Amino acid sequence: GAVVSQHPSWVICKSGTSVKIECRSLDFQATTMFWYRQFPKQSLMLMATSNEGSKATYEQGVEKDKFLINHASLTLSTLTVTSAHPEDSSFYICSAPGQNYGYTFGSGTRLTVV
Amino acid sequence: DQQVKQNSPSLSVQEGRISILNCDYTNSMFDYFLWYKKYPAEGPTFLISISSIKDKNEDGRFTVFLNKSAKHLSLHIVPSQPGDSAVYFCAARGGADGLTFGKGTHLIIQP
Numbered sequence: 511g512a513v514v515s516q517h518p519s520w521v522i523c524k525s526g527t528s529v530k531i532e533c534r535s536l537d538f539q540a541t542t543m544f545w546y547r548q549f550p551k552q553s554l555m556l557m558a559t560s561n562e563g564s565k566a567t568y569e570q571g572v573e574k575d576k577f578l579i580n581h582a583s584l585t586l587s588t589l590t591v592t593s594a595h596p597e598d599s600s601f602y603i604c605s606a607p608g609q610n611y612g613y614t615f616g617s618g619t620r621l622t623v624v
Numbered sequence: 625d626q627q628v629k630q631n632s633p634s635l636s637v638q639e640g641r642i643s644i645l646n647c648d649y650t651n652s653m654f655d656y657f658l659w660y661k662k663y664p665a666e667g668p669t670f671l672i673s674i675s676s677i678k679d680k681n682e683d684g685r686f687t688v689f690l691n692k693s694a695k696h697l698s699l700h701i702v703p704s705q706p707g708d709s710a711v712y713f714c715a716a717r718g719g720a721d722g723l724t725f726g727k728g729t730h731l732i733i734q735p
Contacts, residue, residue: 516667538689545721553628554668554713556722603667613658613715614687615667 512538516616523594523623531589531619533604540606543587544613545579548601557602560587582622594623627651628716630726638734643701643728647714650695654716657721659688659699661710668713672699701731709733 513536523529533543536587541562546554554558566579576598578590591598599622608614629648637643645659657678660668674681674688674697681688687700701708709729715723 521664546722551633551727553725553727554723556724559722572672596720601665605667612643612670612673615660617667618665620665 512606512612512614514540514604514606514614514616516604516619518619519617520620523621525595525623526593527580528590528592529594529621531591531604531621533589533606533616535564535585535606538606538608539584541584541586542607543560543581544605545577545587545589546603546605548603554603558589562587575589590622596623598621599623626726628656628714628724628726630714630729632710632729633727634730636732636734637704638725639706640703643699643704643708643731643733645699645701645712645731647697647699648695649697649716651718652695652722653718654724655719656717657688657690657697658715658717660713660715661708662713662728663688664708670697671712699704704731704733706733706735707718 515534519562520585523588543556548554558566558568560579560581562581581587603618605613658673659671672686691699707714711728713728714726
């Protein structure tokens with residue numbers, strides 16, 4: 511079945527630094543990748559949608575300059591958290607539309623900013 | 625405004641019995657509903673889905689029921705097994721956007 515590989519699975523970084531999260535579709539082409547964020551005991555919230563070859567679309571309240579999304583190819587989408595701060599600490603997950611209306615999720619990235 | 629609601633943060637069910645997880649939604653434009661199972665620090669795993677034109681979909685131990693007039697869907701798991709213990713998310717799709725998730729229900733299967 512469709513697999514989305516997400517790396518890293520966890521990362522700890524210092525406040526003010528940038529972190530890049532990668533999502534690769536391994537056995538299918540993902541023209542669209544959704545990026546979600548989940549805070550503890552909260553739902554997964556859609557942050558942005560990346561489309562191969564065009565600019566990402568961001569949900570209301572999500573800072574474009576802070577969360578840089580690049581969909582460089584049909585198999586790779588990246589999310590870069592720039593100038594990270596402790597309040598950016600969260601669980602980030604990517605997802606690509608799969609077959610039969612199923613959405614395939616990556617394994618998630620636990621970001622901790624100290 | 626939460627468009628997808630799971631009002632039970634947790635649910636405890638005895639092994640072998642039926643688990644019923646509920647979900648309500650407000651947006652009548654949603655055309656597809658999905659249930660995901662999630663373990664801590666992992667991505668959600670797709671369980672079962674239902675189109676808005678249907679009222680029931682069954683896959684093994686999992687059955688999803690949709691009541692469009694009430695804007696309500698439920699996931700039935702029978703019989704419940706210890707491995708079913710996880711957080712279950714109800715999700716809805718509207719058009720080409722990403723999914724809208726509920727807050728999840730933590731299902732605990734007791735031996």
